[in-house]
């Protein structure tokens with residue numbers, strides 16, 4: 475069945491619709507499946523913003539411009555439903571719950587806390603108990619076609635080769651929820667490291683348990699699948715190139731490096747993290763919904779690794795090198811200091827560089843800001859970068875193989891020419907130039923859509939040249955001072971000579 479026909483008249487319920495993946499999924503469904511029913515989106519009030527104003531902000535994003543041009547009425551199908559994944563029954567009112575049970579055919583569960591350094595209690599409540607609550611709702615739907623749980627390829631990092639299947643649980647998810655509900659936060663924090671082992675953080679641990687919630691509660695009762703994306707970054711081209719709403723993954727490196735804020739990174743140049751453009755992940759998710767929604771097999775929870783695996787391997791070192799090339803190719807208009815950044819896996823080298831090139835300049839520049847009557851901020855930014863690098867080191871130092879045969883086979887199932895245009899995931903055709911172009915768009919997109927900066931290459935180059943001279947001047951002054959101090963002031967050659975003479979005479 476054609477995808478558009480499968481979605482015709484179907485109502486979708488989505489958690490995490492305000493998130494990175496969620497927004498791209500909503501846009502793609504509304505634009506490419508125009509006959510879809512309503513999309514109900516679980517939304518909470520946040521930072522004093524009501525549901526309506528949050529919904530308007532989402533609809534106003536440049537991500538939705540193409541949809542507004544092609545089919546402005548479609549956005550009326552997006553309906554916010556008040557709720558919170560952290561609450562029992564998802565915090566839904568009785569009326570909303572009843573409405574969802576009667577109307578919804580497809581559920582996408584993408585809401586999660588994606589912080590790697592969340593406290594155990596918080597991670598378990600949202601990522602494990604929240605998944606239980608959404609499964610309970612899915613089990614009650616009167617006319618369910620498919621429940622889609624979005625997991626992550628990184629939830630089994632204790633293995634080197636990760637297949638498209640559910641691995642044995644590290645603990646019973648029911649016990650984990652009980653622990654999170656009944657144990658006080660301090661006690662949980664003291665036992666966290668041991669409890670998570672061999673997984674590296676609360677996110678991967680909770681997401682791995684969530685897969686078991688889906689498996690235990692849905693298998694044998696409703697059709698459900700688990701889709702595991704790898705590291706999801708900017709759009710490739712659908713609906714626009716380079717769209718992003720966060721600095722996760724290599725995009726963060728390219729931006730912070732290009733701004734001159736990030737000068738050194740702790741990581742392994744040979745590590746091969748697996749990146750996927752968000753529009754490719756979403757197309758895969760829709761293809762999987764169509765495929766498994768038609769099959770409606772309730773006896774098996776299919777798992778798909780939405781990963782590149784060995785189609786295109788980009789090492790951390792290549793990302794850093796691309797970053798260096800992009801500094802001149804598309805320089806930012808606002809740069810803190812002459813950009814130059816490197817990656818090392820040597821802790822000593824890293825710490826020395828952090829102190830000299832991150833913390834010390836940030837400290838000095840913050841004093842200058844303070845003297846100028848402005849708010850100091852650079853030390854705080856550098857502290858955040860330092861913490862993020864420590865949290866991410868595990869992922870930037872190791873490599874995994876995410877087997878993706880089922881996922882890739884699914885991408886090849888498209889027959890209809892129109893649908894090929896709308897849903898084809900062109901990973902296999904990428905050339906090295908395409909990869910460079912993709913990362914370039916990722917950097918420019920992050921600047922445009924997140925930092926709200928426009929690119930002006932001439933202006934950027936002028937600024938870059940000025941900073942290069944300034945950098946050279948500071949280095950010249952610094953090394954001249956060092957030279958003067960060592961050679962002239964303390965006459966280091968004589969000191970060394972005397973030391974060697976004493977040493978030789980002692981030997982005699």
Ligand SMILES: NC(=O)c1ccc[n+]([C@@H]2O[C@H](COP(=O)([O-])OP(=O)(O)OC[C@H]3O[C@@H](n4cnc5c(N)ncnc54)[C@H](OP(=O)(O)O)[C@@H]3O)[C@@H](O)[C@H]2O)c1
Nearest residue numbers: 490491492493494495558559560584585586626703705706
């Ligand atoms: N991004 C990646 O690289 C990546 C890779 C692999 C897998 N994934 C998975 O993909 C899914 C989506 O990730 P993402 O990158 O889109 O995350 P994201 O941008 O951080 O979005 C998280 C979403 O979850 C919602 N949420 C969090 N806590 C909630 C709560 N208590 N109640 C209701 N909603 C809540 C957020 O809503 P608010 O706006 O209200 O906070 C937001 O919509 C996650 O399951 C993640 O594990 C992501």
